[in-house]
Amino acid sequence: MEEIILRTEDLQAHYILDVYGKSKVVKAVNHVDLAIRKNEIYGIAGESGCGKSTLLKTLVAAVDPPLRIVGGKVFYRMPTGEVDVATLGAEEKRRLRLEYIAYVPQGSMSVLNPVTKIKETYQDFIESHLGAHMKQDAFDLARNHIIELGLPPKILDAYPHQLSGGMRQRVTIALATLLGPTIIVGDEPTTALDVVVQRGVVQLLKNVQSNLQNTIVLVTHDMGVHVNAADRIGIMYAGKIVEEATTEKIFGQPEHPYTQYLINSLPKFGDKTPRESVPGSPPSLAELPPGCPFHPRCPLVKDICKETMPGFTQIDRDHKVACWLVGEGDHGKAA
């Protein structure tokens, strides 16, 4: 088995809100065990509001109230050994960001400071890691990096609003990869783009990954992006990972009914029958149904589904599912 670079252990992150004196708990990340390997692109897929972005926040250790980690741990594999993120101090976390773990935001209008030129943003970010006395070095580094990624160097002199959406997204990817991080975390990096530009951006991400030989965690609800980019995919539903497998297996033999719906809803060439979507709507993370959270929408629901959450069943080496239809779930637990 390859080296595991980023690992979560029974991670639970909840939004603890105080609504008119009543406390309300939104279980956005609910018992998640991830093991993300070195040199792979790991996709996390799921509907809006299933906790994907919250999971990302906990992975980059940007947990601010009302979000709280109520259980479990996140581990980074550093050259010196495995480190529990919760034990890191603020300054250590600050240093790790961009150098060890970098974040690619969705390249919308506001992810770059609108009143500074791209090169100033680059310089600021570089200097906060290399020290403030290297203004010229920082600029050269940014310029070489931009050229390396095949972007025109003159964008460095532009303001964010002068760039197109696709260009802005590429700039944010270039920004995240400046210092050659070990892990890159992408939060829906292709969502606001049209399909042609999406392809270019996915290609850029893949190029970066194969150059740096690092790990990318890609969160998006767009299965088309996943099939193009990801090596392995975790399907997330209501704050839990319900199925995890290599991309071919997720698309070829999906086992969880939810995954099956997701895959079957994708359009195919030559097939004109209407696509079936998942019935119902996603549950509120504040009031999860008992048992398997998917049971109210599941067409194959059994009695046990309404009472207990199934554990993971290991179908083969790279494929695990948490569903009573598949197995009892004696190989590790999900609930």
Added chain:
Amino acid sequence: MKLLRDLFRDYRFALAFVVLALLVGFALLSFFSPYDPTVWGEVPRDMRPSAEYWLGTDSNGQDIFWIATFAVRNSLIIALIAGIVSRIIAVSIGMVAGYKGGTWDRVLMFFSDSLLVVPLFLIIVMLAMLLRGNLSLVTLGLLLAFFGWAWDARLIRSEILSLRERDFTQTAILSGTGTARLVINEYMPYTTPLIFATLINNMAWAIGLEITLAILGLLELSTPTLGTMLYWAISYQAILLGRYYWVLTPIILSVLLFIALYWLSVSVSEYLDPRTRIQRVGAA
């Protein structure tokens, strides 16, 4: 140079700059004054404008032209002290309250709100009465600075509150930018037009308040400022006696000063905001 050329393309900036430059030059003339501004009776009283006394002389026996140069200089000094000191207070309090939030925000905004709700003018008048004897230019500037920061601290706080929630803050933090660097490098450029505009507004406010206090006779009246000049002109009934050159000199100078400061503030804040600059230049 390119910066100045761009700025001068705006007629408001060009005009305001020229007027302000003339006024500053006028104020600098005070260093070459043949008379001591604190001494009365150096020239004959109540002379009409003539070749010798360009703007005439006043009833205290002072040359109006030369006393006006001192008045503009002193008023500008008060305004600059008040403006800059209150900007420093407003920016630091606004940024800490906005970025830190929580208890910091509540405590700092308690002070600024207290200053906002008390009747400022009455308190300044009272303090000016108490301090009158030692109210030099610097102490008056500091007094006005102390009362002039509250609105702008709230303004800057609200700007920071909004910036804090924007995505680029997340981008910066998750790229390892520390708090101080984030606030100074990322937020400062955003708030600079605001700070500059409030600085100039605050200077105009300080000059206005200085004139008000002087007309009420609450300043040290032997120091020439735009306000004390008006005070003497009014108390000697310059309007009734038809000595318009006396009363109009400080009025016209202050009007020019206000207009220049206002246009400068509008034009510079538009220039510093790249979004409106793009619209103005017409580039994409």
